[in-house]
Amino acid sequence: MEFDTNIPIYVQVIHDIKTEIVSGILSLGDKLPSARELAYKYKINPNTAARIYKELEADQICYTKRGIGTFITEDKxxxxxxxxxxxxxxxxxxxxxxxxxxxxxxxxxxxxxxxxK
Known part of the structure; x- marks a missing residue:
């Protein structure tokens, strides 16, 4: 993913994840990659990946089951x-x-x- 230097990276990754959800690439209830895997996928700092999940959870787009992982909400x-x-x-x-x-x-x-026409 090419990042726009005018927009914070975490905002761009959140937008990408939201796009994957609304386009059906990711389904409601799907397990998301770990923060470490997300950092590797987007070539970002692991702290940034953790912030992304924190923001998504605050917006109720995902939730974390301790010891199991982070999942996309099932709320349509x-x-x-x-x-x-x-x-x-x-x-x-x-x-x-x-x-x-x-x-x-x-x-x-x-x-x-x-x-x-």
């Missing part, structure tokens, strides 16, 4: 919320970019409607 509502949040962020960035190059909301809607 959380999956729906993650998907909505990610979609909203994508739309905000898209709209902001389009408006920066001079498009109005109405012009953007027209472009989208005519995209496949």
């Amino acid at each position: 509502d959380i999956l729906v919320e993650i998907k909505k949040e990610m979609a909203s962020n994508l739309l905000d960035n898209f709209m902001s970019g389009m408006m920066q190059i001079g498009y109005s909301k109405e012009e953007i809607i027209t472009l989208i409607q005519n995209q496949d």
Whole structure:
């Protein structure tokens, strides 16, 4: 994974994990790699990997069973919320970019409607 130097690494890895969850690569209830394995996979510091899991747990995206490992939540509502949040962020960035190059909301809607025509 190529990291953007303008965004903290742990935020980028969290986004990648969320993307894998909403896209179905990771399923609800799946066991996540250990913090050490996560650090190796992303070539990051083990402390950063531990922070990633701490953040995901704080957001109720995963939970840890002591001595067994870390698992993705089985709560489908959380999956729906993650998907909505990610979609909203994508739309905000898209709209902001389009408006920066001079498009109005109405012009953007027209472009989208005519995209496949």
